[in-house]
């Protein structure tokens with residue numbers, strides 16, 4: 001089964017919830033994993049079930065990165081806040097890097113996220 005990770009920084013969480021609601025039909029066919037707070041909100045505010053890792057600042061991005069290194073993920077939607085510094089910036093950079101290493105597709109905007117999930121749904 002296609003497995004994807006969903007991650008959103010705080011300012012982007014409303015966008016993530018709207019994205020998930022809009023594409024619930026596609027996403028319900030995927031195995032979903034998320035960082036802690038993103039996953040909690042998705043489960044509370046949509047009908048989807050999500051495996052939750054730690055919150056990002058507590059290591060959630062790193063746990064997702066470990067799945068990328070294991071080639072356990074088919075893609076990542078990571079709605080980043082481009083205007084706010086994050087205490088765990090090194091973890092975020094490491095996640096981007098390991099996606100590059102393994103050619104795991106990562107979408108960081110709403111539009112690219114739509115291309116990503118539509119592409120995976122067609123596989």
Ligand SMILES: O=C(CO)COP(=O)(O)O
Nearest residue numbers: 035036037038055056057
């Ligand atoms: O900080 C994050 C990604 O870098 C997201 O973490 P949360 O989903 O726990 O807010």
